[in-house]
Amino acid sequence: MSHSVSKYIEEKIRERKEQNTFRKLFLPEAKVDFFSNDYLGIATNKSLAFPLNKIIRKVPHNMPLFGATGSRLLSGNSQFVEDTETLLANIHQTEAALLFNSGYNANLGVLSALPYKNATIFYDELIHASMHDGIKMSKAKATAFKHNSIKDLEEKLAATHNFKFIAIEALYSMDGDFAPLKEIVALAKKYDAAIILDEAHSTGIYGEKGEGWAQQQNLHQDIFIRIHTFGKAAGVHGAVVLCNESVKSFLVNYSRPFIFSTAMPLHSVCAIRSCYEYFASTACEAERKKLMQNIQLFSSVTKGITEFKFAESPSAIQTLFIPGNENAKTAAEKIRQQGFEVRAILSPTVAKDTERIRICLHSFNTTQEINDLLQTISYLK
Structure with a gap:
């Protein structure tokens, strides 16, 4: 490989690491899913x-x-x-x-x-x-x-x-x-x-x-x-x-x-x-209803958590704002250590100072899991 091209690649990687915006692949662990886009559980529904x-x-x-x-x-x-x-x-x-x-x-x-x-x-x-x-x-x-x-x-x-x-x-x-x-x-x-x-x-x-x-x-x-x-x-x-x-x-x-x-x-x-x-099935309609109930539950509980700022979202995509890339990454890791799979969204993916933890709700998340997740968030320092 060209020396100049290799040098450019290494410089761009180092730049990302210095800015704390470096991305890397990871293997999902056996934690409660609050990060995937599988809103209705179809991807993991083996009965289909x-x-x-x-x-x-x-x-x-x-x-x-x-x-x-x-x-x-x-x-x-x-x-x-x-x-x-x-x-x-x-x-x-x-x-x-x-x-x-x-x-x-x-x-x-x-x-x-x-x-x-x-x-x-x-x-x-x-x-x-x-x-x-x-x-x-x-x-x-x-x-x-x-x-x-x-x-x-x-x-x-x-x-x-x-x-x-x-x-x-x-x-x-x-x-x-x-x-x-x-x-x-x-x-x-x-x-x-x-x-x-x-x-x-x-x-x-x-x-x-x-x-x-x-x-x-x-x-x-x-x-x-x-x-x-x-x-x-x-x-x-x-x-x-x-x-x-x-x-x-x-x-x-x-x-x-x-x-x-x-x-x-x-x-x-x-x-x-x-x-x-x-x-088009009644089974999927039931899953949609469960998802809407979970969205309502999440929204009602977050109103009582005043220490943190949540976006006002009527959908399955919920946002916990943690400004600063390092702060967002640290908070996400603390939540993951308690058994919940979430990910920090960092700048430049989102605007600087709007870094966040993106929480995806699903029809298969239980009431207990949602309450436990939000209790974990309320204990963040």
Whole structure:
């Protein structure tokens, strides 16, 4: 390896370590889960293996199950995949659907391809990194607006006269708050803007059968593009872009992450079908109700903990603010030592002085576990 390249790499690693922002992989331990995105326990629900196998048996024997063998534009397409996209489009009450290998790929694929040179993307300052990366790769201008600020968004929309896109999340992954979707839809109509909505953390949890936040609010017909990720509550892998047929054709022709990626294996497509069957079941409805009860319990108990600042979150994503990277890491380790799996979120992932411990609630967390976790937090020094 080049000496100069090696030196650069070592300097960047040392820089991260000196700033106390160095990341490293770890192996999860047998502790109570308050850190994963498996909100409904689907990823660890072994009883779902049987219905998944039933779907797998529907795959024609002459089709490769464990590898797609090529991109969708080469050997990676099939009637089974297209039927799955039609199924997802029907469930989400939209004209068309296009599968991507991950939520990151979907956001990258949409935002890098669709906004053109004479367009402006207005994006919430707290959108996910994948949306930021897609925006950077696009040829459009980009302007951030203050988080969930309708006033700031409108001022910026009113000052722009070219084509407009609004990039937001339904449920924000760090603060656990919802976008004011009704108000943003109204602005989009007023200023002729197209909304791109990331439903990563709302898929499976909200809606009558887990269809997401936009459908629960009955605003889905007013959203230009919805992106549903399957790696959170769905407990599997992949993502789907919900749109009209023209947008689907555009992405098939211009979205480089779609064009040049090997398609997801049929086994993953089967898993997506299986999770949607489960979303519609009474068993999953019971899990959603348990999750909502746990959110209410957590919120009510934290009101009595005055020594620490918690974000006011109505969702499964809860935030304990511990400013300072070292302070947040120390607090998270103390909690982990008491048997609870949590992680500190450090700057620059979040803004400096908003470092935190991100707590994810699940339907399978017991009342005792939640009370014990919060008691442990109340004893932190």
